[in-house]
Amino acid sequence: MITIEGVSRVRGRARILHEVSFEARAGRVTGFLGPNGAGKTSTLRVLLGLDRAQGGRALIDGRRYVDLDRPLTVAGALLDGSGAHRARTARAHLRWMAASNGLPKRRVDEVLELVGLAGEAGKRAGRYSLGMSRRLGLAAALLGDPPVLILDEPVNGLDPAGIRWMRAFLRDSAAEGRTVLLSSHLMGELAETADDVVIIDHGVVKADGTLAEVVGSHATLEDAFLARTAGEGASW
Structure with missing residues:
Protein backbone atom coordinates (compact mmCIF):
# COMPACT_ATOMS: atom_id res chain seq x y z
CA MET A 1 0.00 0.00 0.00
CA ILE A 2 1.07 3.58 -0.67
CA THR A 3 0.30 6.20 1.96
CA ILE A 4 0.62 9.93 1.32
CA GLU A 5 -0.06 11.98 4.46
CA GLY A 6 -0.12 15.79 4.52
CA VAL A 7 2.71 16.19 2.01
CA SER A 8 3.61 19.83 1.33
CA ARG A 9 6.36 21.14 -0.89
CA VAL A 10 7.52 24.67 -1.68
CA ARG A 11 9.96 25.72 -4.39
CA GLY A 12 11.17 29.24 -3.79
CA ARG A 13 8.02 31.23 -3.16
CA ALA A 14 5.83 28.85 -5.16
CA ARG A 15 3.61 26.31 -3.40
CA ILE A 16 3.95 23.05 -5.31
CA LEU A 17 2.01 20.74 -2.97
CA HIS A 18 -0.28 21.62 -0.07
CA GLU A 19 -1.08 18.89 2.47
CA VAL A 20 -1.63 16.20 -0.16
CA SER A 21 -3.13 13.05 1.39
CA PHE A 22 -4.44 9.83 -0.15
CA GLU A 23 -3.86 6.06 -0.22
CA ALA A 24 -3.32 3.57 -3.02
CA ARG A 25 -4.37 0.10 -1.95
CA ALA A 26 -3.28 -3.40 -2.93
CA GLY A 27 -5.30 -5.11 -5.64
CA ARG A 28 -6.51 -1.82 -7.11
CA VAL A 29 -5.45 0.69 -9.76
CA THR A 30 -5.44 4.18 -8.28
CA GLY A 31 -5.62 6.91 -10.91
CA PHE A 32 -3.87 10.15 -9.99
CA LEU A 33 -5.54 12.72 -12.23
CA GLY A 34 -4.73 16.33 -12.97
CA PRO A 35 -3.58 18.73 -15.69
CA ASN A 36 0.07 19.29 -16.47
CA GLY A 37 1.60 21.20 -13.57
CA ALA A 38 -1.03 20.10 -11.06
CA GLY A 39 1.48 18.39 -8.76
CA LYS A 40 1.27 14.76 -9.88
CA THR A 41 4.92 14.22 -10.73
CA SER A 42 6.05 16.29 -7.74
CA THR A 43 4.07 13.99 -5.45
CA LEU A 44 5.59 10.89 -7.03
CA ARG A 45 9.10 12.35 -6.77
CA VAL A 46 8.58 12.95 -3.05
CA LEU A 47 7.30 9.38 -2.69
CA LEU A 48 10.44 8.05 -4.41
CA GLY A 49 12.82 10.21 -2.38
CA LEU A 50 13.87 12.32 -5.37
CA ASP A 51 12.48 15.56 -3.92
CA ARG A 52 12.24 16.72 -0.32
CA ALA A 53 8.91 17.66 1.21
CA GLN A 54 8.65 20.44 3.79
CA GLY A 55 5.85 18.61 5.58
CA GLY A 56 4.08 15.28 5.78
CA ARG A 57 5.29 11.84 4.82
CA ALA A 58 5.10 9.44 1.87
CA LEU A 59 5.37 5.70 2.60
CA ILE A 60 5.40 2.42 0.71
CA ASP A 61 4.16 -0.41 2.91
CA GLY A 62 4.91 1.76 5.93
CA ARG A 63 8.49 2.67 4.94
CA ARG A 64 10.19 5.50 3.11
CA LEU A 72 13.37 -2.79 -6.98
CA THR A 73 11.87 -5.78 -5.18
CA VAL A 74 9.40 -3.57 -3.30
CA ALA A 75 8.38 -0.78 -5.68
CA GLY A 76 8.91 -0.33 -9.39
CA ALA A 77 8.68 3.19 -10.79
CA LEU A 78 8.35 4.70 -14.25
CA LEU A 79 8.84 8.47 -14.46
CA ASP A 80 10.11 10.52 -17.43
CA GLY A 81 11.97 8.58 -20.11
CA SER A 82 13.58 5.17 -19.74
CA GLY A 83 16.34 6.20 -17.33
CA ALA A 84 18.90 4.59 -19.63
CA HIS A 85 22.04 6.29 -20.93
CA ARG A 86 21.63 6.93 -24.65
CA ALA A 87 24.78 5.00 -25.50
CA ARG A 88 23.76 1.87 -23.60
CA THR A 89 21.73 -0.97 -25.03
CA ALA A 90 18.48 -1.86 -23.35
CA ARG A 91 19.90 -5.19 -22.19
CA ALA A 92 23.04 -3.59 -20.73
CA HIS A 93 20.98 -0.98 -18.90
CA LEU A 94 18.71 -3.57 -17.34
CA ARG A 95 21.59 -5.89 -16.42
CA TRP A 96 23.24 -3.02 -14.53
CA MET A 97 20.00 -2.31 -12.69
CA ALA A 98 19.48 -5.99 -11.88
CA ALA A 99 23.00 -6.29 -10.49
CA SER A 100 22.44 -3.28 -8.23
CA ASN A 101 19.61 -5.12 -6.48
CA GLY A 102 21.03 -8.64 -6.58
CA LEU A 103 18.59 -9.85 -9.23
CA PRO A 104 19.42 -12.74 -11.63
CA LYS A 105 20.44 -11.93 -15.22
CA ARG A 106 17.65 -14.12 -16.57
CA ARG A 107 15.13 -11.61 -15.21
CA VAL A 108 16.37 -9.08 -17.78
CA ASP A 109 15.29 -11.19 -20.73
CA GLU A 110 12.00 -12.02 -19.01
CA VAL A 111 10.97 -8.37 -18.62
CA LEU A 112 12.18 -7.47 -22.13
CA GLU A 113 9.92 -10.20 -23.48
CA LEU A 114 7.05 -9.07 -21.26
CA VAL A 115 7.10 -5.47 -22.55
CA GLY A 116 7.66 -6.44 -26.19
CA LEU A 117 11.31 -5.37 -26.54
CA ALA A 118 13.02 -8.75 -26.83
CA GLY A 119 13.83 -8.09 -30.49
CA GLU A 120 15.24 -4.63 -29.70
CA ALA A 121 17.35 -5.53 -26.67
CA GLY A 122 20.64 -4.90 -28.48
CA LYS A 123 19.66 -1.44 -29.72
CA ARG A 124 21.09 1.63 -27.99
CA ALA A 125 18.55 3.51 -25.90
CA GLY A 126 19.27 6.73 -27.79
CA ARG A 127 17.75 5.19 -30.91
CA TYR A 128 14.51 4.22 -29.22
CA SER A 129 11.25 5.95 -30.07
CA LEU A 130 9.25 7.58 -27.28
CA GLY A 131 6.96 4.57 -27.06
CA MET A 132 9.90 2.14 -26.93
CA SER A 133 11.52 4.25 -24.20
CA ARG A 134 8.34 3.99 -22.15
CA ARG A 135 8.38 0.22 -22.57
CA LEU A 136 12.02 0.09 -21.48
CA GLY A 137 11.20 2.19 -18.43
CA LEU A 138 8.40 -0.21 -17.58
CA ALA A 139 10.76 -3.17 -17.99
CA ALA A 140 13.08 -1.55 -15.45
CA ALA A 141 10.17 -1.05 -13.06
CA LEU A 142 9.27 -4.74 -13.32
CA LEU A 143 12.77 -6.16 -12.80
CA GLY A 144 12.28 -7.04 -9.15
CA ASP A 145 8.70 -8.31 -9.66
CA PRO A 146 7.60 -5.70 -7.09
CA PRO A 147 4.21 -5.67 -5.33
CA VAL A 148 3.94 -1.91 -5.88
CA LEU A 149 4.02 -0.06 -9.23
CA ILE A 150 4.30 3.73 -9.51
CA LEU A 151 3.78 4.91 -13.08
CA ASP A 152 3.79 8.50 -14.36
CA GLU A 153 1.95 8.93 -17.68
CA PRO A 154 2.79 5.36 -18.81
CA VAL A 155 0.84 5.50 -22.09
CA ASN A 156 2.70 8.59 -23.30
CA GLY A 157 4.10 7.83 -26.76
CA LEU A 158 2.39 4.46 -27.14
CA ASP A 159 0.41 3.61 -30.25
CA PRO A 160 -3.21 2.39 -29.93
CA ALA A 161 -2.13 -1.24 -29.69
CA GLY A 162 0.40 -0.31 -27.01
CA ILE A 163 -2.23 1.59 -25.04
CA ARG A 164 -4.54 -1.43 -25.11
CA TRP A 165 -1.68 -3.64 -23.97
CA MET A 166 -0.79 -1.24 -21.14
CA ARG A 167 -4.41 -1.05 -20.01
CA ALA A 168 -4.66 -4.85 -19.84
CA PHE A 169 -1.30 -5.09 -18.08
CA LEU A 170 -2.35 -2.64 -15.38
CA ARG A 171 -5.64 -4.42 -14.79
CA ASP A 172 -3.85 -7.80 -14.63
CA SER A 173 -1.28 -6.40 -12.18
CA ALA A 174 -4.02 -5.24 -9.84
CA ALA A 175 -5.83 -8.57 -10.18
CA GLU A 176 -2.61 -10.28 -9.03
CA GLY A 177 -2.73 -8.19 -5.85
CA ARG A 178 -0.30 -5.42 -6.73
CA THR A 179 -0.72 -1.81 -5.69
CA VAL A 180 -0.81 0.26 -8.89
CA LEU A 181 -0.55 4.06 -8.72
CA LEU A 182 -1.05 5.57 -12.17
CA SER A 183 -0.75 9.30 -12.85
CA SER A 184 -2.27 10.78 -15.98
CA HIS A 185 -3.88 13.86 -17.48
CA LEU A 186 -5.92 11.61 -19.82
CA MET A 187 -9.32 11.33 -18.19
CA GLY A 188 -10.67 8.85 -20.71
CA GLU A 189 -7.77 6.51 -20.09
CA LEU A 190 -8.27 6.57 -16.33
CA ALA A 191 -11.99 6.00 -16.72
CA GLU A 192 -11.12 2.78 -18.58
CA THR A 193 -8.48 1.61 -16.12
CA ALA A 194 -8.79 2.94 -12.57
CA ASP A 195 -10.69 1.54 -9.61
CA ASP A 196 -10.02 4.61 -7.46
CA VAL A 197 -9.35 8.20 -8.49
CA VAL A 198 -7.52 11.08 -6.83
CA ILE A 199 -7.99 14.49 -8.46
CA ILE A 200 -5.27 17.07 -7.86
CA ASP A 201 -5.10 20.66 -9.11
CA HIS A 202 -2.74 23.46 -8.16
CA GLY A 203 -1.09 21.13 -5.63
CA VAL A 204 -4.33 20.45 -3.73
CA VAL A 205 -6.36 17.23 -3.68
CA LYS A 206 -9.86 18.04 -4.91
CA ALA A 207 -11.44 14.59 -4.78
CA ASP A 208 -10.52 11.11 -3.57
CA GLY A 209 -12.63 7.96 -3.80
CA THR A 210 -13.73 5.12 -6.02
CA LEU A 211 -14.30 5.97 -9.67
CA ALA A 212 -18.06 5.79 -9.11
CA GLU A 213 -17.87 8.05 -6.06
CA VAL A 214 -15.76 10.67 -7.83
CA VAL A 215 -17.91 10.71 -10.96
CA GLY A 216 -21.09 10.74 -8.87
CA SER A 217 -24.03 12.26 -10.72
CA HIS A 218 -21.82 13.61 -13.51
CA ALA A 219 -21.94 12.05 -16.95
CA THR A 220 -18.18 11.58 -17.28
CA LEU A 221 -14.96 11.81 -15.31
CA GLU A 222 -14.16 14.98 -17.25
CA ASP A 223 -17.40 16.58 -16.07
CA ALA A 224 -16.59 15.56 -12.50
CA PHE A 225 -13.12 17.07 -12.75
CA LEU A 226 -14.40 20.35 -14.14
CA ALA A 227 -16.98 20.55 -11.37
CA ARG A 228 -14.33 19.89 -8.70
CA THR A 229 -11.97 22.53 -10.07
CA ALA A 230 -14.44 25.20 -11.14
CA GLY A 231 -12.95 28.65 -10.83
CA GLU A 232 -9.40 27.32 -10.47
CA GLY A 233 -8.42 28.12 -14.02
CA ALA A 234 -7.33 24.59 -14.85
CA SER A 235 -6.15 24.07 -18.40
CA TRP A 236 -5.61 20.79 -20.22
Whole structure:
Protein backbone atom coordinates (compact mmCIF):
# COMPACT_ATOMS: atom_id res chain seq x y z
CA MET A 1 0.00 0.00 0.00
CA ILE A 2 1.07 3.58 -0.67
CA THR A 3 0.30 6.20 1.96
CA ILE A 4 0.62 9.93 1.32
CA GLU A 5 -0.06 11.98 4.46
CA GLY A 6 -0.12 15.79 4.52
CA VAL A 7 2.71 16.19 2.01
CA SER A 8 3.61 19.83 1.33
CA ARG A 9 6.36 21.14 -0.89
CA VAL A 10 7.52 24.67 -1.68
CA ARG A 11 9.96 25.72 -4.39
CA GLY A 12 11.17 29.24 -3.79
CA ARG A 13 8.02 31.23 -3.16
CA ALA A 14 5.83 28.85 -5.16
CA ARG A 15 3.61 26.31 -3.40
CA ILE A 16 3.95 23.05 -5.31
CA LEU A 17 2.01 20.74 -2.97
CA HIS A 18 -0.28 21.62 -0.07
CA GLU A 19 -1.08 18.89 2.47
CA VAL A 20 -1.63 16.20 -0.16
CA SER A 21 -3.13 13.05 1.39
CA PHE A 22 -4.44 9.83 -0.15
CA GLU A 23 -3.86 6.06 -0.22
CA ALA A 24 -3.32 3.57 -3.02
CA ARG A 25 -4.37 0.10 -1.95
CA ALA A 26 -3.28 -3.40 -2.93
CA GLY A 27 -5.30 -5.11 -5.64
CA ARG A 28 -6.51 -1.82 -7.11
CA VAL A 29 -5.45 0.69 -9.76
CA THR A 30 -5.44 4.18 -8.28
CA GLY A 31 -5.62 6.91 -10.91
CA PHE A 32 -3.87 10.15 -9.99
CA LEU A 33 -5.54 12.72 -12.23
CA GLY A 34 -4.73 16.33 -12.97
CA PRO A 35 -3.58 18.73 -15.69
CA ASN A 36 0.07 19.29 -16.47
CA GLY A 37 1.60 21.20 -13.57
CA ALA A 38 -1.03 20.10 -11.06
CA GLY A 39 1.48 18.39 -8.76
CA LYS A 40 1.27 14.76 -9.88
CA THR A 41 4.92 14.22 -10.73
CA SER A 42 6.05 16.29 -7.74
CA THR A 43 4.07 13.99 -5.45
CA LEU A 44 5.59 10.89 -7.03
CA ARG A 45 9.10 12.35 -6.77
CA VAL A 46 8.58 12.95 -3.05
CA LEU A 47 7.30 9.38 -2.69
CA LEU A 48 10.44 8.05 -4.41
CA GLY A 49 12.82 10.21 -2.38
CA LEU A 50 13.87 12.32 -5.37
CA ASP A 51 12.48 15.56 -3.92
CA ARG A 52 12.24 16.72 -0.32
CA ALA A 53 8.91 17.66 1.21
CA GLN A 54 8.65 20.44 3.79
CA GLY A 55 5.85 18.61 5.58
CA GLY A 56 4.08 15.28 5.78
CA ARG A 57 5.29 11.84 4.82
CA ALA A 58 5.10 9.44 1.87
CA LEU A 59 5.37 5.70 2.60
CA ILE A 60 5.40 2.42 0.71
CA ASP A 61 4.16 -0.41 2.91
CA GLY A 62 4.91 1.76 5.93
CA ARG A 63 8.49 2.67 4.94
CA ARG A 64 10.19 5.50 3.11
CA TYR A 65 11.55 4.51 -0.30
CA VAL A 66 15.05 5.64 0.70
CA ASP A 67 14.99 3.16 3.60
CA LEU A 68 14.36 0.12 1.40
CA ASP A 69 17.32 -2.28 1.14
CA ARG A 70 16.46 -3.63 -2.31
CA PRO A 71 13.96 -1.11 -3.62
CA LEU A 72 13.37 -2.79 -6.98
CA THR A 73 11.87 -5.78 -5.18
CA VAL A 74 9.40 -3.57 -3.30
CA ALA A 75 8.38 -0.78 -5.68
CA GLY A 76 8.91 -0.33 -9.39
CA ALA A 77 8.68 3.19 -10.79
CA LEU A 78 8.35 4.70 -14.25
CA LEU A 79 8.84 8.47 -14.46
CA ASP A 80 10.11 10.52 -17.43
CA GLY A 81 11.97 8.58 -20.11
CA SER A 82 13.58 5.17 -19.74
CA GLY A 83 16.34 6.20 -17.33
CA ALA A 84 18.90 4.59 -19.63
CA HIS A 85 22.04 6.29 -20.93
CA ARG A 86 21.63 6.93 -24.65
CA ALA A 87 24.78 5.00 -25.50
CA ARG A 88 23.76 1.87 -23.60
CA THR A 89 21.73 -0.97 -25.03
CA ALA A 90 18.48 -1.86 -23.35
CA ARG A 91 19.90 -5.19 -22.19
CA ALA A 92 23.04 -3.59 -20.73
CA HIS A 93 20.98 -0.98 -18.90
CA LEU A 94 18.71 -3.57 -17.34
CA ARG A 95 21.59 -5.89 -16.42
CA TRP A 96 23.24 -3.02 -14.53
CA MET A 97 20.00 -2.31 -12.69
CA ALA A 98 19.48 -5.99 -11.88
CA ALA A 99 23.00 -6.29 -10.49
CA SER A 100 22.44 -3.28 -8.23
CA ASN A 101 19.61 -5.12 -6.48
CA GLY A 102 21.03 -8.64 -6.58
CA LEU A 103 18.59 -9.85 -9.23
CA PRO A 104 19.42 -12.74 -11.63
CA LYS A 105 20.44 -11.93 -15.22
CA ARG A 106 17.65 -14.12 -16.57
CA ARG A 107 15.13 -11.61 -15.21
CA VAL A 108 16.37 -9.08 -17.78
CA ASP A 109 15.29 -11.19 -20.73
CA GLU A 110 12.00 -12.02 -19.01
CA VAL A 111 10.97 -8.37 -18.62
CA LEU A 112 12.18 -7.47 -22.13
CA GLU A 113 9.92 -10.20 -23.48
CA LEU A 114 7.05 -9.07 -21.26
CA VAL A 115 7.10 -5.47 -22.55
CA GLY A 116 7.66 -6.44 -26.19
CA LEU A 117 11.31 -5.37 -26.54
CA ALA A 118 13.02 -8.75 -26.83
CA GLY A 119 13.83 -8.09 -30.49
CA GLU A 120 15.24 -4.63 -29.70
CA ALA A 121 17.35 -5.53 -26.67
CA GLY A 122 20.64 -4.90 -28.48
CA LYS A 123 19.66 -1.44 -29.72
CA ARG A 124 21.09 1.63 -27.99
CA ALA A 125 18.55 3.51 -25.90
CA GLY A 126 19.27 6.73 -27.79
CA ARG A 127 17.75 5.19 -30.91
CA TYR A 128 14.51 4.22 -29.22
CA SER A 129 11.25 5.95 -30.07
CA LEU A 130 9.25 7.58 -27.28
CA GLY A 131 6.96 4.57 -27.06
CA MET A 132 9.90 2.14 -26.93
CA SER A 133 11.52 4.25 -24.20
CA ARG A 134 8.34 3.99 -22.15
CA ARG A 135 8.38 0.22 -22.57
CA LEU A 136 12.02 0.09 -21.48
CA GLY A 137 11.20 2.19 -18.43
CA LEU A 138 8.40 -0.21 -17.58
CA ALA A 139 10.76 -3.17 -17.99
CA ALA A 140 13.08 -1.55 -15.45
CA ALA A 141 10.17 -1.05 -13.06
CA LEU A 142 9.27 -4.74 -13.32
CA LEU A 143 12.77 -6.16 -12.80
CA GLY A 144 12.28 -7.04 -9.15
CA ASP A 145 8.70 -8.31 -9.66
CA PRO A 146 7.60 -5.70 -7.09
CA PRO A 147 4.21 -5.67 -5.33
CA VAL A 148 3.94 -1.91 -5.88
CA LEU A 149 4.02 -0.06 -9.23
CA ILE A 150 4.30 3.73 -9.51
CA LEU A 151 3.78 4.91 -13.08
CA ASP A 152 3.79 8.50 -14.36
CA GLU A 153 1.95 8.93 -17.68
CA PRO A 154 2.79 5.36 -18.81
CA VAL A 155 0.84 5.50 -22.09
CA ASN A 156 2.70 8.59 -23.30
CA GLY A 157 4.10 7.83 -26.76
CA LEU A 158 2.39 4.46 -27.14
CA ASP A 159 0.41 3.61 -30.25
CA PRO A 160 -3.21 2.39 -29.93
CA ALA A 161 -2.13 -1.24 -29.69
CA GLY A 162 0.40 -0.31 -27.01
CA ILE A 163 -2.23 1.59 -25.04
CA ARG A 164 -4.54 -1.43 -25.11
CA TRP A 165 -1.68 -3.64 -23.97
CA MET A 166 -0.79 -1.24 -21.14
CA ARG A 167 -4.41 -1.05 -20.01
CA ALA A 168 -4.66 -4.85 -19.84
CA PHE A 169 -1.30 -5.09 -18.08
CA LEU A 170 -2.35 -2.64 -15.38
CA ARG A 171 -5.64 -4.42 -14.79
CA ASP A 172 -3.85 -7.80 -14.63
CA SER A 173 -1.28 -6.40 -12.18
CA ALA A 174 -4.02 -5.24 -9.84
CA ALA A 175 -5.83 -8.57 -10.18
CA GLU A 176 -2.61 -10.28 -9.03
CA GLY A 177 -2.73 -8.19 -5.85
CA ARG A 178 -0.30 -5.42 -6.73
CA THR A 179 -0.72 -1.81 -5.69
CA VAL A 180 -0.81 0.26 -8.89
CA LEU A 181 -0.55 4.06 -8.72
CA LEU A 182 -1.05 5.57 -12.17
CA SER A 183 -0.75 9.30 -12.85
CA SER A 184 -2.27 10.78 -15.98
CA HIS A 185 -3.88 13.86 -17.48
CA LEU A 186 -5.92 11.61 -19.82
CA MET A 187 -9.32 11.33 -18.19
CA GLY A 188 -10.67 8.85 -20.71
CA GLU A 189 -7.77 6.51 -20.09
CA LEU A 190 -8.27 6.57 -16.33
CA ALA A 191 -11.99 6.00 -16.72
CA GLU A 192 -11.12 2.78 -18.58
CA THR A 193 -8.48 1.61 -16.12
CA ALA A 194 -8.79 2.94 -12.57
CA ASP A 195 -10.69 1.54 -9.61
CA ASP A 196 -10.02 4.61 -7.46
CA VAL A 197 -9.35 8.20 -8.49
CA VAL A 198 -7.52 11.08 -6.83
CA ILE A 199 -7.99 14.49 -8.46
CA ILE A 200 -5.27 17.07 -7.86
CA ASP A 201 -5.10 20.66 -9.11
CA HIS A 202 -2.74 23.46 -8.16
CA GLY A 203 -1.09 21.13 -5.63
CA VAL A 204 -4.33 20.45 -3.73
CA VAL A 205 -6.36 17.23 -3.68
CA LYS A 206 -9.86 18.04 -4.91
CA ALA A 207 -11.44 14.59 -4.78
CA ASP A 208 -10.52 11.11 -3.57
CA GLY A 209 -12.63 7.96 -3.80
CA THR A 210 -13.73 5.12 -6.02
CA LEU A 211 -14.30 5.97 -9.67
CA ALA A 212 -18.06 5.79 -9.11
CA GLU A 213 -17.87 8.05 -6.06
CA VAL A 214 -15.76 10.67 -7.83
CA VAL A 215 -17.91 10.71 -10.96
CA GLY A 216 -21.09 10.74 -8.87
CA SER A 217 -24.03 12.26 -10.72
CA HIS A 218 -21.82 13.61 -13.51
CA ALA A 219 -21.94 12.05 -16.95
CA THR A 220 -18.18 11.58 -17.28
CA LEU A 221 -14.96 11.81 -15.31
CA GLU A 222 -14.16 14.98 -17.25
CA ASP A 223 -17.40 16.58 -16.07
CA ALA A 224 -16.59 15.56 -12.50
CA PHE A 225 -13.12 17.07 -12.75
CA LEU A 226 -14.40 20.35 -14.14
CA ALA A 227 -16.98 20.55 -11.37
CA ARG A 228 -14.33 19.89 -8.70
CA THR A 229 -11.97 22.53 -10.07
CA ALA A 230 -14.44 25.20 -11.14
CA GLY A 231 -12.95 28.65 -10.83
CA GLU A 232 -9.40 27.32 -10.47
CA GLY A 233 -8.42 28.12 -14.02
CA ALA A 234 -7.33 24.59 -14.85
CA SER A 235 -6.15 24.07 -18.40
CA TRP A 236 -5.61 20.79 -20.22
